[in-house]
Amino acid sequence: MSPLLEVTDLMVSYGGLNAVDLVSFSVEEAGIVGLIGPNGAGKTTCIDALSGFIPHATGRVRFAGENIEGWPAHRRAEHGLVRTFQSVEMFDDLTVRENLIVAATTTRWWSVFIDACRPSYRVRNIDVEWALEATGLGGEGERYPTELGHGQRRLAGLARVLASRPRLVLLDEPAAGLDSAESVALASRLRSLPDLGIAVLLVDHDMGLVLDVCEQIHVLDLGRVIASGPPREVRTNPDVVEAYLGSEADE
Amino acid sequence: MNPLLSLSGVDAGYDGVPVVYDLDLTVGEGEVVALLGSNGAGKTTTLLTISGLLPRLGGELTVLGAGVSDGRHRTERRTLDLARRGLAHVPEDRALFFELTAGENLRLGAQRGDDEAVETALESFPRLHELSHRNAGLLSGGEQQMLALARALAGRPRLLLIDEMSLGLAPIVVEQLLPTVRAIADDTGAGVLLVEQQVPAALAIADRVYVLRRGRVAIEGNASDLRRRRDLLEASYLGDIDEDK
Amino acid sequence: MVNFAHAALGMYVAFAYFELRQTGELVLPIIGLPDRVSIVDAPTIETALITCALLSAVLGLVIYFCVFKWLRTAPALARVVASLGLLLYFEAIVELRFTETSATQLSLGSILPEGSSEWFGVSVPNNRFMLAGLALLVALVLRAVFRHTRFGLATRAAAENEKGVLLLGHSPDRLAAINWMVASLLAGVSVILIASVTKQLDPLATSLLVVPALAAALFGGLRSFVVTALAGLGIGMAQSAILNFTTQTDWIPSWIPQGGFQQALPFLLIVIALTVRGETLPGRSTIPESRLPNSPHPRFVGMTTLILSGATLIGLLTLDSQWRLAIVVSMIAALIALSSVVLTGYVGQISLAQFAFAGVAGFATAKLAVDAGIPFPWAPIIAVAMTTGLGLLVGLPAVRVRGMTLAVATLGAAVAIEELLFKSSALGGLEGQRVPRPRLFGIDLGFSAIGSDNFRPAFGIFVLVVLVAVFLAVANLRRSPTGLRWLAVRANERAAAASGINVPATKLSAFAVSSMIAGIGGVLLGYQLEKLAPASFTVFAALALLALAYLGGIASTSGAVIAGILVSGGIVTQLSGGDIGGSPDRQFAISGLALIAMAILYPDGISGAARRALARRRRLRQLVSNNADADARAADRSPADS
Incomplete structure (x- = not known):
């Protein structure tokens, strides 16, 4: 069986500088893959390119049996390839539940006319309720994102991508700014995603989280993959220690 | 000797609603003080109030020898005044000018015509030398943080406030930056108030530590004592969660 | 920031200059101060020019410290509203204080030397070259200043991150004030020079110079002085070339008004510039530009509609003819304002x-x-459908640009439509176009009664029915998934795209709905006026209504209703007896000032301010109880603490 996501020779350059340089990897159906590397290694650029935010990225990207290179971001999202952002980026004017509804519903061009004639639309979307429960935000649906604490905002960002019932989520530093307790809670939620049939590509600085959660890890440095393998191997790989962990690996 | 910064019974917060209560804190010359605590404990709020970006809600606040008695109004004047008298604040978002080059950023941080200070600041961060003609927006996260620190140094600060230096940075970068902060305090005699998520890193360079919990000081002490008493720190800092290291 | 009153300020200064040259008196622009002060008996060109340069600089300072200083952290739209208020004010003050001004036929000697030279068979006056050279020189000097001086660097830094410059000890206030001074001085002097060369100074046309000027600035990416100056010169030359061309050829259809192409050119250039520069989605480090007021979930829609429409119905049936006119004017304005609520709000x-x-x-x-003899319900339906198509077309730039840049592009579109279509002889030209009375199932829905000058309630009820239908549709949309998607795009385009929203299509759908609503409003306005002329739909009226809608509350349906009530000639005008503060010009001046004041006092609009006050009280109460909880819990655990 071919993998869910297959990336071959992905390349992004800005002004002569190759931010992502011939990167290839794959994510299996319901797998958890980590993407790590020092600052400026091109991790976020990778996520931007895979989710359709960098139109000039080159290379082959196959997702769920289709070649998706050149697809705009929204089309990839509709096909089940979704992402989160480092800075969460909630829709602050909408309640948490409404944020999720946006992601969970699809519209057609004629929806405007139907919506204009339908008074008092009450959404009870099962995907939305499921995503709120799955992230432990069941009680916060009516609150606004600005009223939530930082940790809950991050969870809300996760809930929003889950509400669209994705096949693969690209998570960009979901643990940034979380304290240790919140980080631990997040890890257990992430580990439960494959059971729900959702594959994960995880980018984070929190080595504990990545080593703990992922089955397979790819290490980027200066836009290239310098090592790949299960957590234990990557952790002891001398190249990785050199490039990323520095002296901390001694601990 | 008078401390560079002293807070006594200070309340701080947004829109008149305090999130930090009754805070007592001092920073002396050449001293590195770490302000720790979990998310939402009120660390950033404290820094913003000290530099005048937020109005102080109560208590006594003395910065660089001058009492602050302006209440809720005209905080902008106070920020300007403090900046000119030698307070440098590196905020959480770094507040760099992305459209200007790294060199131009540094120049704006220095006093008028003080090119020497720019040079000295660059010496602390050799990496920035080669990047000084590149737009700040094109630098990587770690380079941007270096630039923010260098820009603060270029103003020859007497008191340095640094917010969340390690946020979004790889551990190796943090390990390079923190000793630089220690060196600044030792070499120039400037006081440093450091807000930090990464407790071990902060403990490694700080002289004294305050831990905030829900807007109040939970622990206060020497960094060396706290390094030895990890249990005490973790109980307060991590709450009821099991330690995982 | 983008100041729509910039050319208007220059226009005022130019008037002051020519008045000063002729009479030796300086006309002051501030209501309440004496109209004019005597400077010298027979001022030379130099004295007059220097005096007026000083006057513009001082005006720039006054405008900054009285108006824009207070709006530094306000949403971009609040600043637009204030600059529109300023524009209205300068227009009115020129009409008021230069009543018999000489400046319309400028017989005074030119400031720049006369004479002309031959280029490619065309005679070009030398002073045009000097003007162009001067513009380039100024651009080069400005470029040097902003690249290399500390002041220039700090200004650029402040434009990007005010907190950053503040923390480094540079006063954003001082920087802004100096820049306002310089910009105003340049505007004043350049309009004086231009007027002395072209020997024309028309209050309205000069104020609209801001459109080609902004087009040029957009070419420079609102950043490069030299590119902007070159683009400005290019636009000017292309406009004269087009004028020459259109007067010499005869294959251009005669319905296109004289000068139409010339005026439409900036819009085309804006569109080209923006399509080349824009990006479909904002980049990672893009700073979000225009914060907009919260859009509240509409509550009690049925109840509000019932009460308001009931009251309106009673008003239409019982009050006199003048009141009926006022109510209809308000309802139509509310309808057009609703189109802004959808698109902008x-x-x-x-x-x-x-x-x-x-x-x-x-x-x-x-x-x-x-x-074409198409009967009533069909003619307007086809017309509204056509307008919707046009709305989609004008909305195309929105796919690639956002914020103030889009505002400038749409302003260019408005000017182009006005000059090319409304002034066309095929539409009656300046005389106007008769609109036949609407008639449905044999019922006459026309506004004026035949044979008397009373207004008929039937038309008012017709308008009310349409307004209520559109109002409900908009309220429904706000609560539907479509509305949520619109708000999602407004809040964050990148996150919206990541949530599976087709951002360009969503923006275009809003343009379509919005232009449809505006079209319905326009049809009703036609039936109300019974004769349409270019003056019925001026750009200035559009600016004024957007300003009102913003003040009413741009992000809520109630805001549109408030705008309708406030509109000039509407219910508030009628309530106040039709005359506030004397002459119409004085009224304009005062409403300009009122706009500015409201923008400063309520940067989020009136309805937004009310809601925020409520929300803040609620949050305070919540916090107090939370803290009490936390304290209680802390006390439980460690009694020694407390």
Whole structure:
């Protein structure tokens, strides 16, 4: 069986500088893959390119049996390839539940006319309720994102991508700014995603989280993959220690 | 000797609603003080109030020898005044000018015509030398943080406030930056108030530590004592969660 | 920031200059101060020029410290509203204080030397070259200043991150004040020079110079002085070339008004510039530009509609004819304002072309009915459909640009539509186009009664029915998934795309709905006026209505209703007996000031301010109880603490 996501020779350059340089990897159906590397290694650029935010990225990207290179971001999202952002980026004017509804519903061009004639639309979307429960935000649906604490905002960002019932989520530093307790809670939620049939590509600085959660890890440095393998191997790989962990690996 | 910064019974917060209560804190010359605590404990709020970006809600606040008695109004004047008298604040978002080059950023941080200070600041961060003609927006996260620190140094600060230096940075970068902060305090005699998520890193360079919990000081002490008493720190800092290291 | 009153300020200063040269008196622009002060008996060119340069600089300072200083952290739209208020004020003050001004026929000697030279067979006056050279020189000097001096660097830094410059000890206030001074001085002096060369100074046309000027600035990416100056010169030359060309050839259809192409050119250039520069999605480090007021979930829609429409119905049936007119004017304005609520309030796309859409629908209805003989319900329906198509077209730049840049592009579109279509002889030119009375199932829905000058309630009820239908539809949309998607795009385009929203299509759908609503408003306005002229749909009227809608509360349906009530000639005018503060010009000046004051006092609009006050009280109460909880819990655990 071919993998869910297959990336071959992905390349992004800005002004002569190759931010992502011939990167290839794959994510299996319901797998958890980590993407790590020092600052400026091109991790976020990778996520931007895979989710359709960098139109000039080159290379082959196959997702769920289709070649998706050149697809705009929204089309990839509709096909089940979704992402989160480092800075969460909630829709602050909408309640948490409404944020999720946006992601969970699809519209057609004629929806405007139907919506204009339908008074008092009450959404009870099962995907939305499921995503709120799955992230432990069941009680916060009516609150606004600005009223939530930082940790809950991050969870809300996760809930929003889950509400669209994705096949693969690209998570960009979901643990940034979380304290240790919140980080631990997040890890257990992430580990439960494959059971729900959702594959994960995880980018984070929190080595504990990545080593703990992922089955397979790819290490980027200066836009290239310098090592790949299960957590234990990557952790002891001398190249990785050199490039990323520095002296901390001694601990 | 008078401390560079002293807070006594200070309340701080947004829109008149305090999130930090009754805070007592001092920073002396050449001293590195770490302000720790979990998310939402009120660390950033404290820094913003000290530099005048937020109005102080109560208590006594003395910065660089001058009492602050302006209440809720005209905080902008106070920020300007403090900046000119030698307070440098590196905020959480770094507040760099992305459209200007790294060199131009540094120049704006220095006093008028003080090119020497720019040079000295660059010496602390050799990496920035080669990047000084590149737009700040094109630098990587770690380079941007270096630039923010260098820009603060270029103003020859007497008191340095640094917010969340390690946020979004790889551990190796943090390990390079923190000793630089220690060196600044030792070499120039400037006081440093450091807000930090990464407790071990902060403990490694700080002289004294305050831990905030829900807007109040939970622990206060020497960094060396706290390094030895990890249990005490973790109980307060991590709450009821099991330690995982 | 983008200041729509910039050319208007220059226009005022130029008037002051020519008045000073002739009479030796300096006319002051501030109501309350004496009208004019005597400077010298017979000022030379130098004294007059220096005096007026000083006057512009001082004006710039006054404007900054009285108006824009207070709006530094306000949403971009609040600043637009304030600059529109300023524009109205300068227009009015020129009409008021230069009553018999000489400046319309400028017989004074030119400031720059006369004489001309031959280029490619065309005689070009030398002073044009000097003017162009001067503009380039100024651009080069400015470029040097902003590249290399500390002041220039700090200004650029402040434009990007005010907190950053503040923390480094540079006063953003001082920087802004100096820049305002310099910009105003340049505006004043350049309009004086231009007027002395072209020997023309028309209050309205000069104020609209801001459109080609902004087009040039957009070419420079609002950043490069030299590119901007070159683009400005290019636009000017292309405009004269077009004028030459159109007067010499005869294959251009005669219905296109003289000078139409010339005026439409900036819009085309804006569109080209923006399509080349824009990006479909903002980049990672893009700073979000225009914060907009919260869009509240509409509550009690049925109840509000019932009460308001009931009251209106009673008013229409019981009050006198003048009141009926006022109510109808308010209702139609509310309808057009609703189109702004959808587009600007819900989707965050600032459009200054809503009146142009209304005009297109109005004229099209009349044309279809009179020339093609299409009967009532069909003519306006076809017209509104056409307008919707046009709205989609004008909305195209929105796919790639956002914020103030889009506002400028739509302003260019509005000017182009006005000059090319509304002034066309095929639409009656300046004389106007008759609009036939609407008639449905044999019932006459016309506004004026035949044979008397009373207004008929039937038309008012017709308008009310349409307004209620559109109002409910908009309220429904706000609560539907479509509305949520609109708000999502407004809040964050990148996150919206990541949530599976087709951002360009969503923006265009909003443009379509919005221009449809504006079109409906325009059709009704046509039926109300019974004769449409270019003056029925001026750009200025559009700016004024957007300002009112913003003040009412751009992000809520109630805001549109408030705008309708406030509109000039509407219910508030009628309530105040039709005359506030004397002459119409004085009224304009005062309403300009009122706009500025409201923008400063309520940067989020009136309804927003009310809601925020409520929300803040609620949050305070919540916090107090939370803290009490936390304290209680802390006390439980460690009694020693407390």
